Amino acid sequence: MQWQKWLNFPKFPFLRVLGLTGGAILVLSPLLLVVITSLSPQTGVILPSSFTLENYQQAWQRGDFLLAFANSTLVALAVTGFQLVTSALAGYALARLRFRGQQAILLLILATLVIPFQILVIPIFILLKWGSLLNTYWALILPTAVSGYGIFLMRQFFVSIPVDIEEAAVIDGASRLDILWSIMLPLARPGLVTLFLFAFIGEWNDLFKPLIFTTRPELQTVQLALAEFQEQFTNRWPLLMAAVIIATIPVVVLFLLGQKQFIRGIGTTGIKN
Known part of the structure; x- marks a missing residue:
């Protein structure tokens, strides 16, 4: 143009x-x-x-952000850890192993990306109630412990790594787990960092799960604190904006620390079928 x-x-x-x-x-x-x-x-x-x-100062005290930060950090790190492990294992299996129904499983995983979490909330609520997990940290962790996007992301990274590297490791006597841990995961570091940022920020900003699956004040997360803050102090806009900035600072710092790997990870995703 x-x-x-x-x-x-x-x-x-x-x-x-x-x-x-x-x-x-x-x-x-x-x-x-x-x-x-x-x-x-x-x-x-x-x-x-x-x-x-x-x-x-007032927003920090009235919102009890110390407790909210602790709960959100615990939940976000737990969910992120589960997603990193499950996505790495499943992504590697879909990228390198050959078994019957492999493409069907991949398509099924991709299909889960278009299903909103809100549609699944009733069966998940019933399962959590049946397992006596409501009003616990597990109610905030288990529903999103596995991510279809994370599996697809890691699968794409593993596909982009040349097979010759693995073949050389196999000749040296390395097992599948050795190859995954010592070779594939270090080479797929941008994908891991990208998944970590997506998972952590997504859980940090999640309001739906804490709102539905918990009622105990001691399980209050950052987003619940903000929601209650707005209800109590709707007309105190300076106070509300201060609370928003307090809740936003951790994810901004986290993104700035991992932005290079994040950009590289986004640019690499999907380069091979």
Whole structure:
């Protein structure tokens, strides 16, 4: 297109910089508004004359975020750990082993990606009640311990690794588990980091499971704390925005730490059938 030629033309590099700067401002402006509101001492003021950190102190105390952070971290790490193990094992089996019904199983796993979790909530609730797992950490962990997306993601990474590496390991006497642990998993590190970020952030931001499967206050997660916060202090927008930022900081830091592997993982997914 003509506009692409203008942006790539050496005499007009400022157009590219201007376009990227404008896009960044457009994307970051809502976040900037949230930060300014959280620092405002008054409600309904877009540009306050002074700033304060008192909203953060009140939000931390009233939301009991220390307990919420502990519960969300425990659940997110447990679910992420289960998904990493199950996705690595199932993905490797689908990528390297040959058995009857392999393609059917892969298609079935892909089909689960289009099924909303809300449709399965009633049978899952019945199973958790039957197993006396309601109002426990297991009610927040087990329903998402296996991920169809994670299995497909790891399968695609294992397929992209040359078979010659495994054949050389087999000649040296390595078993399947040795190959998976010592060779395949290190080579698939971008996929593991991508899956870790997706699983952890997804569980951190999950409101549905804690809302349905738990009623005990000591099991309150970050998203439940935010939901109750909004109900109690709907008109206190600075306080609510401060609580939102407190809940968002951990996942932002986590994403920044793993962004290189994440981008590489997203770019590699699906390069082979």
